[in-house]
Amino acid sequence: MVPAHALPSLDSLVDGVRAGNRAMLARAITLVESRKAEHRALAEELLQKLLPFTGQALRVGITGVPGVGKSTTIDTLGTQLIAQGHRVAVLAVDPSSTRSGGSILGDKTRMARLSMDSRAFIRPSPSAGTLGGVAARTRETMLLCEAAGHDVVLVETVGVGQSETAVADMTDTFLVLMLPGAGDELQGIKKGIIELADIVAVNKADGDNAVRARTAASEYRAALHVLGGRDAHWTVPVLTYSGLTGEGLPELWQQVEQHTARARAAGSFTAKRSAQQVKWMWTLFDDRLRTRMRSEPALRAELARLEKDVADGHLSPTLGAGRIAARLGI
Template sequence: MPDKNKRPATLQEKAGIPPPDTVSAQSAQQVRNYRRIQPSAEALISGIIRGDKTALSRAITLIESTNPDHFEKATTVINGCLPHANRSVRIGITGVPGVGKSTFIEAFGSQLTAIGRKVAVLAVDPSSTLSHGSILGDKTRMEELVKDERAYIRPSASGEALGGVARKTREAIILCEAAGFDIIVIETVGVGQSETAVHSMTDFFLLLKISGAGDELQGIKRGIMEMADAIVINKADGDNIKRAQLAKTEFNRALHLFPAKDSGWQPTVSTCSAVEKTGIGAVWETISEYLRLTKSNGFFEKRRAAQNQYWMMETIERQLKERFFNNSDISASLDDMKRAVQQGEISPFAAARLLLEQYFKA
């Protein structure tokens, strides 16, 4: 009898002609055997500092794990990498789905690696609320950058985290910095949720827009537009060039209505074509100009210090939540409380208070 509680698969393929085997059974077994070998925390730290991408990937997988047994080892890896971190420029890139974030990041990253920079891309994929799975297909959309020796692309699932980031993105940044990447790009899911989380872990916040998709100024409200340090109108090519230029003019006028930023920076608006690779260099020039200003007036270090404090509080909240739900006594009582709430025997607020009292008495 089928299990009614079993979650559906993230991807399903209809029956058809099976694809031919492309990997030998022996090679596949060798890969599986290698993955079963769990390196020590010290080995992972050493590999990361050497710039070993395999060690970096395995360490990020470790810190993303929700298994309580992995927490201590993950903490050791993060602490071992901390002295080698904080030496990068962190750039957050967001925009609605279809704006061309992946194409833009590939063109942008390739331009940076061409001038000698090392680029790590932390691409966050939205998770299904039904199957809880993610496609994680960003590497397939960055075909050239993924082959670049000076680049590293890590797709992660957003899971239940809000704000367009994965729950361990902040820690992944530390590991990438320790591995020698001096440009960290965080690509958010761009689903219209508050982007406060990614804004609180980056030095420069870039908003990608496209013209011809409705009212250009529809999103001009206090929120994501106000957080942006630069707006780049993508897909300014072909018949869309005039519309992109018009959108640039409108956004420039609107941005002057916002109050001045604490950084002393006036947000800029530019156009580009990620497909034709035009206007990409100007984006890096804008970011470089921003860095010169904020480092000279002290805002850069002040912002980094505020971010560290913010993520300390976020970590406390997250770990309290994880320990609450992983508590065996709470797990035993939680289902009964859920059932009582559903049947109207107790209010949700009273049930929550009783569970919290039980947890803190334990």
């Protein structure tokens, strides 16, 4: 958490973030991630002041099973984008321990080149037990990075659970990374994830893996042809690339840009972002409601009794929900 004496003034935070000061950006994000009531009020004011300077970045979600090479891909891709004149922010959500709340937070070591560049900003955030492993304040962090002048924001998911859905709901383009030769390619497709994908890319297409990668890509294309895409204006492409050598990544980024261009031309880009904002508002409301329920000892004890009655079969879930709502005055 942020010690009260360590907090800069609101104006200092706004000016520092707008100037692209990485230290001030980091302090602003830490403030936004704080769960203290006094910090939340300041964070809300900060976000409101910076809101006019947000929304200009290209937001890309990246997912894939552990070991697919997400961090290596982001390190190489981010380095290439910076060479083209972009400023890149990476929001990498690490799995928090369900017992201790601890987090690996090792992304800066896995993205060695990118983390050393002043035009890049990497923020590893613990998931803090939120649904699907997505950090509770990832969306606000994205806005702060945009206000700081980063025109590309890459959001890396844990690659397990429901985090893919949450990240797809906060980004413009959702990229699903696959491995070559990982067993039966068609059986390995998770239909729900593929339905979210805007682009599918098979990594590690180098050396002896190149042929297997091309074979896997062909099988994914056939599967996608059967499943169909989620957007009428876009056919999901399947590419091969090497996160290690960087071969194929320029073509991959061209597809990201083309996907955005198609969405803008079809009029769905702005509508999608607007819908995401409204959905996030309700997500935050639900979060606050649950926080209030946990923060009042008397209410927490009453909820525990209700849960036990429902679990023991003495009270129906419907009546239990009604009593909780009545207790909250809703």
